[in-house]
Amino acid sequence: MPFSSWQAREMRNASPEQQQSVSALVEELTAIVGAAGMVGDEASAPFLVDWLEHYHGTALAVVRPATTHEVSQVVACCAAHGVSIVPQGGNTGLCGGAIPNDDTTVVISLQRMNRIISVDPERFTMTVEAGVTVQAIQEAAVAANRMFGPDWGARGTAAIGGAIATNAGGVNVLQFGSIRENILGLEAVLADGRVFDGLRSLRKDSSGLDAKHLFIGTEGTLGIVTQAVVRLRPAMPEQQTAFAAIPDVSRLGELFALALRHGQGGLTAFELIPELGVATVCAKFPSVQRPLDSRSDWYAMIRLSGPEPVTDALTDLLADAVNEQLVVDAVIASSAEQEENLWMLRDELPPQRLFDTIDAGLKLDVAVPIDAVPAYYAEVTQTASSLLPGSMAYTFGHAGDGNLHLYLLPALDADNDAVEAFIAGRAGLNNAVNDITWRYGGTVSAEHGIGQYLRDELRGQKSAVELEVMRTIKDALDPAGLLNPGKVLPD
Numbered sequence: 001m002p003f004s005s006w007q008a009r010e011m012r013n014a015s016p017e018q019q020q021s022v023s024a025l026v027e028e029l030t031a032i033v034g035a036a037g038m039v040g041d042e043a044s045a046p047f048l049v050d051w052l053e054h055y056h057g058t059a060l061a062v063v064r065p066a067t068t069h070e071v072s073q074v075v076a077c078c079a080a081h082g083v084s085i086v087p088q089g090g091n092t093g094l095c096g097g098a099i100p101n102d103d104t105t106v107v108i109s110l111q112r113m114n115r116i117i118s119v120d121p122e123r124f125t126m127t128v129e130a131g132v133t134v135q136a137i138q139e140a141a142v143a144a145n146r147m148f149g150p151d152w153g154a155r156g157t158a159a160i161g162g163a164i165a166t167n168a169g170g171v172n173v174l175q176f177g178s179i180r181e182n183i184l185g186l187e188a189v190l191a192d193g194r195v196f197d198g199l200r201s202l203r204k205d206s207s208g209l210d211a212k213h214l215f216i217g218t219e220g221t222l223g224i225v226t227q228a229v230v231r232l233r234p235a236m237p238e239q240q241t242a243f244a245a246i247p248d249v250s251r252l253g254e255l256f257a258l259a260l261r262h263g264q265g266g267l268t269a270f271e272l273i274p275e276l277g278v279a280t281v282c283a284k285f286p287s288v289q290r291p292l293d294s295r296s297d298w299y300a301m302i303r304l305s306g307p308e309p310v311t312d313a314l315t316d317l318l319a320d321a322v323n324e325q326l327v328v329d330a331v332i333a334s335s336a337e338q339e340e341n342l343w344m345l346r347d348e349l350p351p352q353r354l355f356d357t358i359d360a361g362l363k364l365d366v367a368v369p370i371d372a373v374p375a376y377y378a379e380v381t382q383t384a385s386s387l388l389p390g391s392m393a394y395t396f397g398h399a400g401d402g403n404l405h406l407y408l409l410p411a412l413d414a415d416n417d418a419v420e421a422f423i424a425g426r427a428g429l430n431n432a433v434n435d436i437t438w439r440y441g442g443t444v445s446a447e448h449g450i451g452q453y454l455r456d457e458l459r460g461q462k463s464a465v466e467l468e469v470m471r472t473i474k475d476a477l478d479p480a481g482l483l484n485p486g487k488v489l490p491d
């Protein structure tokens with residue numbers, strides 16, 4: 001088979017033997033996945049850059065197998081050639097995990113494995129291939145009068161295999177847990193091509209090590225997830241969201257406790273939103289309406305869900321919150337359009353499309369114990385202003401899980417010199433903030449994974465023994481280190 005130009009580019013400096021070997025590899029891969037499963041030169045670019053456009057990679061080939069058997073054969077073929085593999089789902093990951101960081105890699109995209117194998121309402125399960133999007137699972141669950149709990153802004157593109165690999169979270173973790181809590185069984189291809197068949201749908205099983213967890217949150221470094229049995233819940237047809245202005249963010253924990261009490265088990269979202277985010281999103285996206293006329297530095301978005309209408313519970317919650325001066329003004333979405341408007345506003349808060357200074361900034365996805373969020377945030381912002389005067393903080397997130405998406409940036413009107421000064425001090429600021437996070441007993445990665453971006457930080461996050469356990473498992477399952485090298489585990 002002739003090489004496409006990008007493969008040729010990669011091979012310019014290769015010896016004739018290496019060229020022959022790559023040529024043989026590509027021929028074998030084509031024989032396995034067919035022409036439809038090989039991504040050509042023109043189409044390969046989106047597979048080789050991440051969503052944030054921070055990481056650009058190269059690959060010997062990008063393949064899109066259509067079945068578990070094909071994935072298994074592709075992996076065995078790569079293993080025989082000593083070539084590493086990077087699995088990829090929807091490529092919405094925020095830590096560069098799905099982008100190759102060496103030149104001798106094959107990217108395996110699971111996009112073509114997008115079949116819903118079965119929906120089983122009586123068992124409250126659905127069996128899906130790894131490339132099915134989170135949104136497609138949600139919609140199939142609703143069609144069966146059930147619901148799939150996990151949800152986040154990238155739902156239409158993120159695939160369940162990627163979600164499993166990053167142990168994704170999102171807005172509903174409060175109620176339904178992270179992806180880990182929503183996976184009953186899975187199938188994965190191991191580094192030598194063997195298939196691990198753990199496609200069970202049991203609620204209880206105490207028969208020793210539950211090895212499926214090895215593949216959850218390990219970002220394709222221990223195996224490639226090819227299918228999963230996801231857990232469904234009873235439908236929650238009634239849901240309503242309130243948008244409330246908070247006068248004093250240091251009392252956020254009190255508002256959360258009140259929301260839990262009034263929610264009676266149906267609190268499905270408790271999101272913290274800054275005025276800067278509201279103002280910027282409404283200015284950039286005219287289709288998003290400002291929910292409240294009154295202004296406050298901070299707002300909470302609170303959603304209650306259940307089988308019966310939740311309006312009364314939400315109204316009582318807000319009335320109590322106003323009485324206790326936890327909220328100064330609030331609105332409850334009273335139509336599907338208003339509900340959609342609130343969640344569009346929430347989905348657009350990630351700052352990548354909002355602020356020009358974002359590329360110079362620090363992106364943090366931290367979690368600390370819930371009651372510590374206000375004090376933690378105050379300490380981080382104070383540290384940022386004293387280390388890098390003129391810098392600004394932009395944060396929003398799943399406050400009910402203690403999870404903040406926190407960005408430290410040069411001021412929005414910073415000139416070039418100020419941006420350069422911020423960049424020069426950025427690493428020091430990052431270290432200082434990590435130290436604060438760890439002092440609060442927190443994590444530097446709440447739900448976005450480690451990938452390439454946070455690999456070095458793992459040394460501070462995990463104890464030496466934890467790292468040894470992780471390394472021992474990696475060496476046992478992937479002794480040649482071919483699965484997603486340079487990701488998650490520090491050298």
Ligand SMILES: Cc1cc2nc3c(=O)[nH]c(=O)nc-3n(C[C@H](O)[C@H](O)[C@H](O)COP(=O)(O)OP(=O)(O)OC[C@H]3O[C@@H](n4cnc5c(N)ncnc54)[C@H](O)[C@@H]3O)c2cc1C
Nearest residue numbers: 089090091092093097152159161162163165168169220225
């Ligand atoms: C706008 C936006 C909002 C987001 N909001 C949230 C949020 O609220 N909560 C949250 O948790 N995340 C969020 N994310 C991050 C992202 O959507 C999740 O990390 C998601 O789980 C990634 O899924 P993916 O299919 O895109 O994975 P990819 O980006 O393709 O891959 C992510 C990692 O998983 C590995 N991988 C992919 N597929 C497989 C597989 N089948 N087997 C083994 N390894 C695999 C990759 O190698 C990589 O290391 C957001 C992203 C965007 C762009």
